[in-house]
Amino acid sequence: MPDWKLPITTPRLVLRDFVEEDWRSVHEYGSDPEVVRFMPWGPNTEEDTRAFVARALSARQEKPRRTFELAVTLGESGGLIGGCGIRVSRPTDLGADMGYCLRRDCWGRGYGTELSLAIVGFGFEELGLHRIIATCDPDNVASVRVLEKTGMKREATLREDSRIRGVWRDSYLYAILESEWTPSRGDA
Numbered sequence: 001m002p003d004w005k006l007p008i009t010t011p012r013l014v015l016r017d018f019v020e021e022d023w024r025s026v027h028e029y030g031s032d033p034e035v036v037r038f039m040p041w042g043p044n045t046e047e048d049t050r051a052f053v054a055r056a057l058s059a060r061q062e063k064p065r066r067t068f069e070l071a072v073t074l075g076e077s078g079g080l081i082g083g084c085g086i087r088v089s090r091p092t093d094l095g096a097d098m099g100y101c102l103r104r105d106c107w108g109r110g111y112g113t114e115l116s117l118a119i120v121g122f123g124f125e126e127l128g129l130h131r132i133i134a135t136c137d138p139d140n141v142a143s144v145r146v147l148e149k150t151g152m153k154r155e156a157t158l159r160e161d162s163r164i165r166g167v168w169r170d171s172y173l174y175a176i177l178e179s180e181w182t183p184s185r186g187d188a
């Protein structure tokens with residue numbers, strides 16, 4: 001495995017490891033019911049958010065490292081606007097899953113697509129992965145669009161595979177193979 005090249009920089013964003021003090025910024029979006037509408041977690045209490053950041057920090061100690069929970073920050077100001085992650089869930093098969101989440105006031109500016117392309121590029125070009133998957137609620141139209149613009153293909157509808165605040169929900173399964181990835185996409 002190559003060295004992990006972090007932070008990941010894109011034209012407008014820097015994706016970096018969390019630090020403990022990030023918890024307040026994380027809590028701003030983690031406690032927003034609209035942001036977590038399609039997530040199996042949240043809205044977070046302060047304790048939930050602190051625990052999430054603590055888990056992200058301890059995951060950095062894994063050897064080899066398999067979980068990359070990263071803060072999404074604005075390149076210029078450095079402000080934290082969200083989180084994203086890629087986890088090598090099937091190391092033998094070089095398979096990973098990824099996800100992302102942004103503050104509500106930062107939606108609709110192309111940041112979701114920009115970070116998704118960067119995370120997938122990191123997975124293939126830095127982690128040497130073969131296949132990256134993501135799941136998404138069928139009603140989460142913005143995320144469906146982000147995954148499709150990332151070049152991922154919808155492979156299945158997983159019936160009632162997630163329970164969101166007591167309600168069973170279907171998920172779309174999206175995936176992209178290394179052979180389908182064009183390195184220059186990450187610069188888009």
Ligand SMILES: CC(C)(COP(=O)(O)OP(=O)(O)OC[C@H]1O[C@@H](n2cnc3c(N)ncnc32)[C@H](O)[C@@H]1OP(=O)(O)O)[C@@H](O)C(=O)NCCC(=O)NCCS
Nearest residue numbers: 035100101102107108109110111112113136141142143145
């Ligand atoms: C999903 C999410 C990251 C998208 O981020 P974003 O920065 O708003 O996405 P982008 O600006 O890159 O937009 C991507 C596409 O979705 C479209 N889109 C964005 N919001 C939309 C909405 N509410 N309805 C329909 N389309 C929408 C955009 O128009 C764009 O498509 P286009 O280029 O064809 O016009 C953001 O909405 C979010 O953080 N949601 C809450 C957390 C979440 O659901 N995470 C995903 C879990 S699977």
